[in-house]
Amino acid sequence: MIRVSNIKLPLDHKEQALTDAILTTLGITAEQLTAVEIRRRGYDARKKNTIFLIYTLDVDTTDNEALLQKHVGNQSIRPTPDMEYKFVAQAPTGLQERPLVIGFGPCGILAGLVLAQMGYKPLIIERGKEVRQRTKDTFGFWRQKKLNTESNVQFGEGGAGTFSDGKLSTQIKDPNHYGRKVLTEFVEAGAPEEIMYVSKPHIGTFRLVSMVEKIRAKIIELGGEIRFSARVDDLLIEAGQVTGITLSDGETIKSRHIALAIGHSARDTFQMLYDKGVYMEAKPFSVGFRIEHEQSLIDDARFGKNAGHPILGAADYKLVHHCKSGRSVYSFCMCPGGTVVAASSEEGRVVTNGMSQYSRQERNANSAIVVGIDPSDYPGHPLAGVEFQRQLESNAYLMGGENYDAPAQKVGDFLKGAASEELGSVQPSFKPGIKLTDLSKALPDFCIEAIREAIPEFNKKIKGFAKNDALLTGVETRTSSPVSIKRGYDMQSINTRGLYPAGEGAGYAGGIMSAAIDGIKIAEAIAMSINEQQG
Ligand code: FAD
Known part of the structure; x- marks a missing residue:
């Protein structure tokens, strides 16, 4: 087959437009095109009100060899690579030992x-x-x-x-x-x-x-x-x-x-x-909080008038900010239309993470917002990072009320440095439950400073990201x-x-x-x- 990549069509294109684009790209007639398989479909949403779909296709024609010759040197028209998995070995007869x-x-x-x-x-x-x-x-x-x-x-x-x-x-x-x-x-x-x-x-x-x-x-x-x-x-x-x-x-x-x-x-x-x-x-990992917004806010920011389009589904995001201190803050494991979940595996410790169903239809979007931690932050033993994680998780358990509720704070209060006393428009999805508090004691100072610097920067990319009522829940420690x-x-x-x-x-x-x-x-x-x- 021939792999044709970078076919770009408007989000709401007609089915025939894809065939037409192949014919134009390859310079062939409809009679010469015998099969089409979609290998990859992505989208370009850099301009949210003019979103394009980008296709990679595997096609068969009446003369693949001649077409490949004609387009030799064109990186978007190449032979389809063999992607089939091949086993490297077979067990010997009389296998002496089970792995x-x-x-x-x-x-x-x-x-x-x-x-x-x-x-x-x-x-x-x-x-x-x-x-x-x-x-x-x-x-x-x-x-x-x-x-x-x-x-x-x-x-x-x-x-x-x-x-x-x-x-x-x-x-x-x-x-x-x-x-x-x-x-x-x-x-x-x-x-x-x-x-x-x-x-x-x-x-x-x-x-x-x-x-x-x-x-x-x-x-x-x-x-x-x-x-x-x-x-x-x-x-x-x-x-x-x-x-x-x-x-x-x-x-x-x-x-x-x-x-x-x-x-x-x-x-x-x-x-x-x-x-x-x-x-x-010991190796680097990251710690931070889960942040929740209404999914509609993320959809509007990412997809504009195309929000809710079935091909696009619930919008996600990927954000990174390099702080003045040299630390990086980034979004991790973003779950569109999902819930924040309790991910503890040890007693007396609180850990957050995120999940969703295939439909991604829950009210909130959530993502971890984490800061990179290096072994030099907890020098010593190869397992010192485990102790570092444990301390944060035990502290979160105490802050949450010692019953597996997680400590939480509205973003506006977190940025101001004031404990939250009541929820705003974003309702927490975390089960078992949350306790509103001041999260500035939930992570080391350098992490809090880094996250405080990053959230307003993220707001420049996703309008509303730093809104007062967005909710932070902690702590996210099991990133890697x-x-x-x-x-x-x-x-x-x-x-x-x-x-x-x-x-x-x-x-x-x-x-x-x-x-x-x-x-x-x-x-x-x-x-x-x-x-x-x-x-
Ligand atoms: P694991 O999946 O952790 O599996 C290790 C297994 O080893 C466990 O089942 C454990 O019980 C078992 N085990 C441990 N010790 C022993 C022992 N001594 N004896 C016997 N068994 C043992 N990644 C994504 O790519 N996409 C996502 O959307 C995503 N969402 C996530 C959401 C949540 C809530 C969590 C917790 C993680 C998520 N991840 C996601 C991360 C992903 O799950 C992990 O990267 C992945 O599971 C790692 O696979 P693994 O097989 O290496 O380890």
Whole structure:
């Protein structure tokens, strides 16, 4: 096929306009065009009242070769690359050892799935519960303030992104098209087909739940096994080579190939790995608050008269401000038409995050507004970042009234430095609930100063962003892992052979897609190592 990119058409163009644009771009007649597939559809909303759709298309014609010759050198007309995923190995007959995967979030799911598809029958160990039971526990926490420390927003089947907006965009370079493999698997598991081509795909919480179940069934059908409510409490290491794990119930399982896909919140597991001597370093992350506005305000600011257009959906935003102090403040994990959620996994601590459903029809838009933190802000131990996060979360618990309500403040009051006493037009979506207060004590002074400087700057890009009644809820601390568990070119820990640190928790991903892609890479590395060792 021929890939034709940068076809630009008005938002409300007729279907025929797309065909006409292809014919003009390629200089062919309608008879010569035999097939068209939309590969990507994005939009250009820089001028909000004149929004354009930008297409990348794969087309077939009666003579592709001749057309490619005719347009040689034109970067917008090229042969369609082969994007089909190809397995790098097949399990040897008489497989002597089953690889282990610790964690069943996006990284562990894809690692487990690809290993199973290659015939390695992985055993996957997940500390949390199956997704339906986990959903009950998580919603139970939001409604009744009863936290289950092993079954919550962070832990359980599906991993941290299960109760989320399910945004699937990623900035990572992907020359091998692993992302396409991930999306293909997601669609087979029930994700909307449009995720294959829209520029900002998202799935939303409810669909994610059933997708995770379908992928689990597929892994099991291929000979894999998944154990829930099984926490890895110890790693067996002999002469620098991992040889197995011990579970919380004392059971020992042997393996010399272990994918470590534990996410950024498994603080007890980080400690265990550190105690066992697995090499890790503190790494930068970010902390801040969630901000809520009426979604209509964001839609108007971004899309003007086109607000509410079905192709555009609820508007998102991405903001960054470089402060005079040298710190950066940026929006993170923006959830259009969603809710702010309680994302604690430890007792006596308050953590915020955001989620939405596929329809994104809730009243408010929310996003984290966070400040970059560097290990030099809490020097010392490789796990000092975990302690830093914990202190902020415990402090937020105290400020919220010691009952999992989150401390909150109106933006106007925050900028003035006055405690909020009553809500304005923006109603909080956070469950269990909020307590209005003065958030200036919720983060270190340098963070407060940075956020106070950034919000008026953001207001220049999104009119109304700094409105008095917009609401801040705190604290957002789990933006990414506070540690990096270093691995070498062969994807193994640099000092513990056979251990494959992966995904967000090890510092190799930031989001659903990049974690899932990292899972595929780890599966490939494990498969090739097993084959090499078995000859
Ligand atoms: P995780 O998903 O964290 O999975 C790790 C798994 O390991 C967990 O299930 C955990 O229970 C298990 N585990 C940990 N320790 C052990 C142990 N000792 N033994 C056994 N099992 C263990 N990203 C996006 O791209 N888009 C979004 O819209 C988005 N929204 C989000 C909303 C929320 C509320 C949250 C919390 C996160 C969101 N994210 C989003 C981030 C995204 O979820 C993570 O980047 C992603 O899940 C990381 O994948 P992972 O597999 O590396 O780790």
